[in-house]
Amino acid sequence: MSDEPFDAALHLDAMAATMGLAISADQRPGVLQFLQVAQAMAALVAAAPLDPDAFDLAPVFRPGPAESDDA
Numbered sequence: 001m002s003d004e005p006f007d008a009a010l011h012l013d014a015m016a017a018t019m020g021l022a023i024s025a026d027q028r029p030g031v032l033q034f035l036q037v038a039q040a041m042a043a044l045v046a047a048a049p050l051d052p053d054a055f056d057l058a059p060v061f062r063p064g065p066a067e068s069d070d071a
Helices: 008-019 028-047
Strands: none
Touching: 008 028
């Protein structure tokens, strides 16, 4: 993660424009609050001590034919 402080408003403005989202003035405070909570959760995960040698790669998922519910 970056050492720069997280600017939720800047992030919101950039991502809303990138994704073509319209965030109303009424919605903006709630979205900003959620982004602050999400950033705090991400910081906790990023700070967790992890041993890179303890990871096993996940198998590749290959979907099969869809099963019918007619049974």
